[in-house]
Amino acid sequence: MYQHYARPGPEEGGEATGHAVAIFNMTRDSRRAQVMDINTDYQRLWGGAREEWVGATPNVVEQEAANQQILAQLHDVLNTSVEHAFEGIGGREVSRRHDGSCRHIEWRITAMGAHQHDAITLVLTQRDVTDQVENEAQLKRLATTDMLTGLVNRSQFDTMLKSELSRQDRYARPLSLIMLDIDYFKDINDRYGHDVGDQVLVEIANLLKGNLRQVDYCARWGGEEFMLLAPETPLEHAVLLADKIRCVINTASLPTSGPITASFGVVEAQPQEAVKSIMKRVDDALYVAKEKGRDQVSPIELVTSTRFA
Numbered sequence: 001m002y003q004h005y006a007r008p009g010p011e012e013g014g015e016a017t018g019h020a021v022a023i024f025n026m027t028r029d030s031r032r033a034q035v036m037d038i039n040t041d042y043q044r045l046w047g048g049a050r051e052e053w054v055g056a057t058p059n060v061v062e063q064e065a066a067n068q069q070i071l072a073q074l075h076d077v078l079n080t081s082v083e084h085a086f087e088g089i090g091g092r093e094v095s096r097r098h099d100g101s102c103r104h105i106e107w108r109i110t111a112m113g114a115h116q117h118d119a120i121t122l123v124l125t126q127r128d129v130t131d132q133v134e135n136e137a138q139l140k141r142l143a144t145t146d147m148l149t150g151l152v153n154r155s156q157f158d159t160m161l162k163s164e165l166s167r168q169d170r171y172a173r174p175l176s177l178i179m180l181d182i183d184y185f186k187d188i189n190d191r192y193g194h195d196v197g198d199q200v201l202v203e204i205a206n207l208l209k210g211n212l213r214q215v216d217y218c219a220r221w222g223g224e225e226f227m228l229l230a231p232e233t234p235l236e237h238a239v240l241l242a243d244k245i246r247c248v249i250n251t252a253s254l255p256t257s258g259p260i261t262a263s264f265g266v267v268e269a270q271p272q273e274a275v276k277s278i279m280k281r282v283d284d285a286l287y288v289a290k291e292k293g294r295d296q297v298s299p300i301e302l303v304t305s306t307r308f309a
């Protein structure tokens with residue numbers, strides 16, 4: 001719910017503009033918190049007149065139960081802190097402002113002085129960090145998404161694969177990886193132009209998304225290559241899945257005159273297998289599908305040692 005502040009940061013010393021502030025007190029024997037004063041930004045955030053707030057319980061967060069819980073925890077921390085040792089608590093929550101809008105509010109509570117007559121005066125500071133949270137989310141999306149297709153990109157897929165491999169090891173569950181590559185994609189670009197090529201990639205990405213389970217992962221690996229990761233799926237089922245997608249692509253109505261085909265490599269993760277190893281095996285399997293004439297699925301058992309022996 002909240003965290004202790006180790007030490008105030010450099011910009012956290014005073015009441016910066018745009019910070020909602022409430023000064024309140026709390027007594028040792030009761031969990032009751034009573035507002036002594038508020039600033040206008042606090043009024044802007046929570047509504048109400050200053051006179052209504054004085055004597056009322058401060059709003060750390062909007063939700064009544066969560067607010068009570070924070071104040072109860074604050075009381076416990078204050079009662080167990082050695083005198084002068086309370087460095088503050090804080091957190092970040094989504095709260096509804098008085099105007100009805102939902103905002104990310106960062107808050108912290110620090111002491112204004114030591115206990116006096118068993119009461120302590122505290123300062124609640126709140127800052128609207130919604131823009132910052134949304135910018136961070138947008139940056140994360142940009143860093144992990146392939147801009148053309150909207151699928152996750154290669155580096156994000158690497159992270160997912162690593163984590164799924166360790167989960168598969170931890171719980172000894174099957175996990176399969178499918179790599180697919182559109183056949184003769186260069187010809188599509190050459191014949192219809194790069195824009196149509198891009199459109200084909202987008203439509204195939206949508207077909208992939210539409211034919212996978214929610215728990216499966218789908219990424220654009222680069223160019224005309226895609227990766228599918230299917231948790232809880234042994235090799236035989238992954239081969240069936242790959243073949244279903246192969247047929248879907250074959251029969252899809254795409255912005256080209258003839259059908260488009262794709263080749264598939266399929267492998268199931270081995271116990272304790274490293275990312276590098278499974279990637280090499282799936283790439284080898286795809287190579288076999290291409291060598292055998294394309295428009296087909298090649299599971300790892302069919303990979304002969306001729307190329308890599």
Ligand SMILES: Nc1nc2c(ncn2[C@@H]2O[C@H](COP(=O)(O)OP(=O)(O)OP(=O)(O)O)[C@@H](O)[C@H]2O)c(=O)[nH]1
Nearest residue numbers: 181182183184185186187189194195197198223224
């Ligand atoms: N339109 C478009 N083309 C791309 C994109 N990325 C890669 N390509 C093209 O994809 C083509 C891949 O060609 P190749 O690697 O020769 O493979 P291929 O023609 O599909 O042949 P096979 O894989 O052997 O069946 C190249 O012409 C690349 O320029 C992209 O984002 N958009």
